[in-house]
Amino acid sequence: MGNEGLLNFIVSFLATDLRCATPILIAALGLVFIERSGVVNIGVEGTMLIGSLLGVVGSYMFGSVWWGVLTAVAATALIGALFAYFTVTLGADQVVTGTAINILGMGVTTTLNRLIFGLDKSIPPIDTFKVISIPVLSKIPVLGSVLFQQMLPVYVAFLLVPVAHVVLFRTPFGLTVRSVGEHPKAADTVGINVWKIRYATVIGGSCLAGLAGCYLSLGVLSFFIENMVAGRGFIALAAVIFGKYTPLGALLAALLFGAGEALQYRFQALGSGIPYQFMLMIPYVLTVAVLAGFVGKSTPPASSGVPYTKE
Amino acid sequence: MSTVLEMKNITKKFPGVLANDNVCFSADSGEVHALLGENGAGKTTLMNILYGLYQPTSGEIYLKGRKVEITSPKVAIENGIGMVHQHFMLIPALSVVENVILGMRQRRGAFLAIDEAAAKVKDLSARYGLAVDPHRKVGDLSVGERQRVEIVKALYRGADLLILDEPTAVLTPQETDELFGVIRHLTAQGHTVIFISHKLNEVKAISDRVTVLRQGRAVTTVKTSRVSKEELARFMVGKEVLFDIEREPLEPGAPVLRLDQIEADNDLGLRALKNVSLEIRQREVLGIAGVDGNGQRELVEVICGLRKASRGTVWLGDIDVTNASPRRITELGTAHIPEDRQARGLVLTMTLKENLVLHDYYRPPFSRGHFLNWKEIRDHSRRLIREFDVRTPHEDLLAKNLSGGNQQKLILARELSSQPQLLVAMHPTRGLDVGAIEYVHRKIMEQRARGAAVLLVSTDLDEILSLSDRIAVIYEGEIMGILANHQVDIGEIGLMMAGVKKTAVA
CATH class of the missing domain: 3.40.50.300 (P-loop containing nucleotide triphosphate hydrolases)
Structure with a gap:
């Protein structure tokens, strides 16, 4: 491989990394807010899956990718509200409820997919995200094609990072979210409605999970397949922990886990003779390895996972 | 106005x-x-x-x-x-x-x-x-x-x-x-x-x-x-209370507990006890004064075998019990009134009689072979409930249904009925009303009069002053000084509680 070949390899690897990191990052940013408010939502996997299917359904029925996004986000907002009702209002166990959401997501998407699109019909053409080249910037040598020739959700994901950071650390709302996750009773005694804040983060975060899901089905692929989220929701949870519950940390973690996935594609393309199943394992093994080496170094909010009840 | x-x-x-x-x-x-x-x-x-x-x-x-x-x-x-x-x-x-x-x-x-x-x-x-x-x-x-x-x-x-x-x-x-x-x-x-x-x-x-x-x-x-x-x-x-508990002068006997240069870490792995040495003799109460969280918990846990000491020796009489199991330390005659009676003193969802034999259930007469002897356990419980005046309709009540004062009496009954030679009491009256406090204080004084050595940890200075023969002040895991009760000056204790070391140790 010459110099130019290596450069091409790196460029295309980085571009793949950004695309792979995007769904993880979007979901992780939502989870940062959910977790910071003291709620553990492992139902994000199922929520993303519902977003994936409903994105395709919306686009298919109303004929535009934007309707797809809207349908997905509306559906996942409802899922978020359901999760919040059980865990915040009723004080149900968050891990159990999250697991239920995951099972629900799997079952609902499989059934609806077969009902709407059937089993053996060929995949209908739907409107999907298009690559948007940013004028001028996309012409920058090397980096331009990596950073500025992507689909809209990729730009949105990366722009959301500084926004989320500022909201969390520089606005009254962010302070409220952090206080509710650390010491809800203290927040209550200064007049903050703990339940309202948790509803807000759970519903908002679920919408982002929905967006992440429909990027998979309307961006990476152009259709829905069963269980297509394939653990990315759990990887997003890992990214939040590895990123120490901050948006910037989640960005770095998402890029790392995205690189694992990108590497997997590269290795498969190289045709090394190793069975591809082992290649598929790379992102997951990477997640486990990173988290295992990281346990105890990331402190969750003090009231993480604890329902708030008055007396 | x-x-x-x-x-x-x-x-x-x-x-x-x-x-x-x-x-x-x-x-x-x-x-x-x-x-x-x-x-x-x-x-x-x-x-x-x-x-x-x-x-x-x-x-x-x-x-x-x-x-x-x-x-x-x-x-x-x-x-x-x-x-x-x-x-x-x-x-x-x-x-x-x-x-x-x-x-x-x-x-x-x-x-x-x-x-x-x-x-x-x-x-x-x-x-x-x-x-x-x-x-x-x-x-x-x-x-x-x-x-x-x-x-x-x-x-x-x-x-x-x-x-x-x-x-x-x-x-x-x-x-x-x-x-x-x-x-x-x-x-x-x-x-x-x-x-x-x-x-x-x-x-x-x-x-x-x-x-x-x-x-x-x-x-x-x-x-x-x-x-x-x-x-x-x-x-x-609503009634007259005795302000000063009777602490009759007693001549201390042989050393019961001796700590020699003990060091231990807290749950976060930070050094919680630094070079702690102290001794308690028969018929003596040693009070540990200090602001909460200065190593009191770790000290008690090391003595009771609930926490590993990283350095130093714990002697019970002339037996080295450093890092021995809690059961061995209990069997050697140590009683422990833990700081949190609900979390550590009792199993709240078990009955009074079960709680009363938590130390001894595996030994005769409470068990025969691999089976519990319920009749003996019941009789024993009834005896203790009467003796320690635990207010309960019967011994099959769950411990969580007792009031705080009665829960503490239940713990006292279990711990003191074996006539221990060492009593380790941590915050024994925290959260109790005046009547129950008086009862607990009287029981501790009875143990002292009987010949036991008592380690009393409390953040209530009045309690420490009224019960202890000698007072050790702990600050950030270090004993700042040990004073005999009659030479105590509150201001000095206060300074020691805030980390000022006493030069001459009594």
Whole structure:
């Protein structure tokens, strides 16, 4: 491989990394807010899956990718509200409820997919995200094609990072979210409605999970397949922990886990003779390895996972 | 002085409990009004109602003559009421100023106005003598500093009526003096302070008037200068209490427990005990004084075999029990009254008789071979319940259904019935009412008279002083000095509790 070949390899690897990191990052940013408010939502996997299917359904029925996004986000907002009702209002166990959401997501998407699109019909053409080249910037040598020739959700994901950071650390709302996750009773005694804040983060975060899901089905692929989220929701949870519950940390973690996935594609393309199943394992093994080496170094909010009840 | 607050005929019912029964309470501007009563008398409930955390079952609240409905803390804050809770409502992960402005519309554009708020915090600190650095993380502050943050937080919200719930419980004597200075500053500038306490000395020292609550009812409201401590105590408990426990002079015997240069880590892996050496002999009570969290828990756990010592030796008589198992240490004659009777002393969801044989269930006569001997366990339980006056209908009740005082009696019954040679008691009277406290104190003195060595850990200095023959002060895991009770000077103990070492060790 010459110099130019290596450069091409790196460029295309980085571009793949950004695309792979995007769904993880979007979901992780939502989870940062959910977790910071003291709620553990492992139902994000199922929520993303519902977003994936409903994105395709919306686009298919109303004929535009934007309707797809809207349908997905509306559906996942409802899922978020359901999760919040059980865990915040009723004080149900968050891990159990999250697991239920995951099972629900799997079952609902499989059934609806077969009902709407059937089993053996060929995949209908739907409107999907298009690559948007940013004028001028996309012409920058090397980096331009990596950073500025992507689909809209990729730009949105990366722009959301500084926004989320500022909201969390520089606005009254962010302070409220952090206080509710650390010491809800203290927040209550200064007049903050703990339940309202948790509803807000759970519903908002679920919408982002929905967006992440429909990027998979309307961006990476152009259709829905069963269980297509394939653990990315759990990887997003890992990214939040590895990123120490901050948006910037989640960005770095998402890029790392995205690189694992990108590497997997590269290795498969190289045709090394190793069975591809082992290649598929790379992102997951990477997640486990990173988290295992990281346990105890990331402190969750003090009231993480604890329902708030008055007396 | 004008009346700023009137609470009229406040009644608060919880399921099965009448926490406040037709209580009337008022406060004048610029006064310190103490709310005195035993634990469970209803003081905090009454103030939680005033602060909007509870809604009264019936009754009315008037502020400056105007009737108000305080439906939430937000409404209380809007009406100029601030409350410093016994357990601070601060978020350790946030800075002082973030804690102060939490929940307020303190913004510049869409963002938090941190700098303006910090400047205002500095102003308030200077005005009321409340030294705090607005940019430090609350988690890094001492307990006294955190309390000042709480007061600043209330003042920042414009509180002119300030409720302090048991504010001295966590303070050293010096910090208490500083707090009293702050309270005087506040009242001098027209603020009203409601001071909740069950400590007579402090109520006498700081308050202008005092209202005594007993079993949810307001017994009396009097000018503090017109009543004696003894009269206040009588109002509190409804009967004469013995103030000074009888501690007959006894000649200590052979050493029972000896700690030699013990070091140990806490749960976070930080050094919690540093080079601790001490000795307790028969017929002797050694009191460990100190502010909570200075290594007391780790000390007790090392002695009882619940925590590994990383260095040093623990001797029980002439047996080395360093890092021995709790069962071996128990079998060698150690009794342990743990700090938290509900979490560590009892299995709440098991019956009284099961709790009473937790140490001995595996031995005859309570078990034969692999089977429990229920008849023997029942008889034994009935005997102990009678002997230790545990108020219960029968021995098959679940431990969680006993009152706090009776739970503690149950633990005493289990621990003392084996006639231990060493008794390790940690906060043995925390949260108990005066009657139960007296009972526990008497039992500890009985053990001493019988010949046991007693290690008493308490943050209540009065308790330490009245029971101990010698007093060791612990600070950040180090013994700052050991004093014989007769040569104790409270000021000196206070300094030692704050980390000043005593040069000559008794």
